[in-house]
Structures are given as C-alpha cells and as structure tokens.
Amino acid sequence: MIEVQGLTKRYGANTAIDDVSFVVQKGEVVGFLGPNGAGKSTTMRVIAGSLGASSGTAKVDGVDVAEDPRTVQAMLGYSPEVPPLYTNMTVRSYVSYAASLKRVPDVAAATNLALSRVGLTDVSHRLIDHLSKGYRQRVGLAQALVHDPKVLVLDEPTSGLDPAQRVEIRELIRTLAAGDRTIILSTHVLGEIEAICNRVIFIGKGRILAQDDIGNLSGTARVVRLELARPEGAQVALAAVDGVLALEQAGSIYTLRTSRDVRAEVAAAAVPFGLLALDGKEHLEEVYLRLMGAEAKA
C-alpha cells in the first residue's frame, strides 16, 4: 500500500532523512519509533505530500506522491504533530471545511460521522480556541479521517495527552485499523506501539535502523528477568549458564543479558532457588535502547 524507496531529504548541508526505504502492506499498522529529530515527521510529511523529497520516491497504492499528489491526498489522511487548526472556527465548521477540501460527496454526513468517531459530537458547536489540548488533538484526527481514507498517517497522535486521553485515542486508532485501513503512526510511548502496531520501524539520525514484526522483536529473548524465592547464592549458578553475558541483582529480582535464547537453561538453573517468575521477552524499550545505543557509538 505504501512503498518508500531511497527517500532522502536535505536542507542545505543537513540531511533530515537519508536513503529511507520500507514497504507497508495493506491493512498493516506500522509504528515509527526513534528519538526527536530522527526524521519520523519528515518521512511522514513526504508521504502525505506536504513536503517534497530531495531524491527517492514515495508511492501510495501505486501512485507516486511527487507525480500526482492530489490523487494520493484524496485517499490519504494526515494528522501532523501540531493539529492544523483554525482556532476561530467551531469544531463542526472546521471539520466540514476539511471535508469540502477533501472533496467528500456528502459533506454533512461525513462531518457527522467523523465527529462521532472521535467523540466530538457534544462539543461540535464550540470554538476550537476554547478546547483543551486533548480535544484539539481529536479535531486534528477528525480532519484526517473525514474523507474515510484508505491510508492514515498520524504523527504523534497522543502527544501531550493525559493517560486517560491516551487510552481513548489508542482505542480510536484500533477501531480505525479494523477493516483493511493502512496506518502509519509515530510515538514516543513504546507501550503504545506494542499495543496497537503489527510492525515497528526504528529510525535514528535519518536512517532506518531496524524493522520487524512486533512478535519477532519481542521473541528474541536477549534479556531474562527472574524472581526467586531464595535469591542467596543463585548468582554463581546463573552466571554459569552458557550464553549469559551479564547479570544484575536487585533484591529477589535478577536481570540477565544473554547472547541467545537460553530461557530453558536459565529456568533449570533457577529452580533450586525457588523460581517464582521468569520473563523472557525482550521489551521494545530494550530493543530501542540497544539500537539507539549502537547508533550513538557508530
């Protein structure tokens, strides 16, 4: 559905993104992960057609954004990090303006649907200027999905929201993902990606560092956490297991860094010490830090 090939964007001597390539299949929900300034927003803006690339191509449903931006924009919804709002308009008039711009056949119906989807029906008569940040974020989302696009590009849809609002927006994105809508979203909250996305793309300093299915990333157990009932003396036994590189102890919790998947061996070695729990998944956070750490050293 989305094909990005060798995308590069330079600003004078600075390179915002450098030879970025990836493919997103129809119906996938892909998360962009990376530090600030890594090039997530730049990549998203190129796909949405609000920014021209220096070289490389971005195609949506086979249509090159640079060659035919209007066709792409008609089937794509984009919500930038700062919602593009006219604060002197009411919520309803703004969303219906967006609907008309996006050439929706029945503006009133599309506006009502978008408002109810993002939960803004009750405040639709209010001026955007008077809304809280969470509501404004939703108005930005309503604008992006008012034309029922096949592809949604959401740049930090939950930034600046409180935890309850985050959960709401996350649920909303999940309902939007139902069916075969393709979604790209960026976020700083790793748990969010684990909760919503099928796949994650790590970006650092304008380059793609890694991309994989969430399942695969979590499955490569490089970190094993143990909780033991009798932690005394376990240190030696655990360190003796082949493949364990490092070991930390905090009370009854041991954290092991391993070179490969040695969960079974570790469990066997831990049983005599009263194994209470073993968590062998590599958390996204650790993958993230490992990738970003490697990038910093390079």
Next chain:
Amino acid sequence: MKPILVIAKRELGGYLTGPIGWICLVVFTLIAALFYNVVLVQIANQSMQLGMEEGLTEGVVQGFFGNLTVIGLLLIPAVTMGLIAQDRRERSIELLLTSPVSSLQITLGKYFGALAFVLVMISTTLYLPAMMYWMGEPDGGVMLASYGSFTLLMAVFVAIGLFASSVTDNQLVALAMSFSLSLTLWIIGWFGAALGESSLGTILGHISMLSHFDTMSGGVVHINDVVYFSSTILFFLFATTQRVEALRWR
C-alpha cells in the same frame, strides 16, 4: 473550480467572525462618510463662489475616491496580512497543503476570499451616491468609472497584500511589507516626474498606479489602464502561487 470557492468562503467567513475584519469595516465606513461630507461641502462652496454647476459629480466623486484610496492603502494591508502568514504561524497551512488542492487553487481561494470582503467594505459606501441621486442628477458614467477604478485599485492592493503575506509567517512583517510595496507602486511616478523626460522617468511614470488611476477615475476608461491593473494583479498572484508551492519544499 470548487476548491477555490471553498477556500474563499472560509476566508470571508473568517473576516466576519474575527476582530480585524470588523475593525477595518467600521473604520472604512466611518472615514468614507466623513470624507464624503468634507468633499461635498468643499465642492459646494467652490461651485457657489464660481457660480458653476458643470462637473459637480466629477468634483465630488473624484475628490471622494481620491481621499479614500489613502485609507485603502492603509487598511488593505491589515485586511490581507493574515491570509497566509497566520496559516503558516499556526500551522493550519498544513491542512491545505495535504488536501487535494493545488497551490494555484490555494492562492486564488485566499485572493477571492479577501477580495469579497473588500467588496463588502466598498459596498458600505453605496448609500453615498444613492444620496446624490436623491438630491440631484449626477453623471452616471463618471460615477461608474470612479467606482470601477477604485475597486480595481483595491483589487491590486489585495494581490500585493496576499503576496506579502506569503513570504513570511509574521503578520506584522506582512503588514509593513504590503504597505511599503503598495505605497511605492502608488507614488513611484513622482520620482519619474522629477527625472523629467528621461527614459527612466517615463518608465517609472508608466509603472506608477497613481497616473493610471487618475485617468481612469476621471471617467475615461482606457484599455491600457485596465490592462495595467489586471497585469499587476496577475503578476502578484503568480508570485504568490510560486511562494505557496515553495512551502511544500521546506
């Protein structure tokens, strides 16, 4: 065609719901009424002293619009300063840039929206000629030519203001720039006159809006004056479109 209308409608609505539009509208209407009275009294005194009635319409209407252009010169930059600059500052421009709308459509939509508002401003003076018809028999041709040339001149100022608003994301910079540009184009003929018969002097005289406006509002509509104003508008609309297109590259 439709996106232009959609954008223009929103801009016009923005003027009618925001403070700047109303301030400009009220100031313009009040000052127009004031000017009209001042000019009417002046011309009436003159014609009584000189005992003539010929050319009364010309005197009143020309004097009125001559003064009103100065107000236009001051107010139009305030009307147009936010057109694109504010969209850039508040990032709402991104809605337009990511909608299936071309840069030309954005430019024309913004232009016609502001122009529609300026037409509303101008229409608030229409009761003044109506009063002249009620009191006497003014020269309809002169009246029409004056309104036409004044409107055309304001349309040029709007195009200049729109361009100024597209080069910056700061409304005050846009205001200062469109005022300076309009004023320069307005009076550049003075420098031309000072240079006398030299070729540069003649060119400056042709570029100046004042000379074109004066012949036109006198009731003599030359095609070259209309072409002059129209091509100035087209030039600034073209330049604005280029600026909007450039926004897609930063």
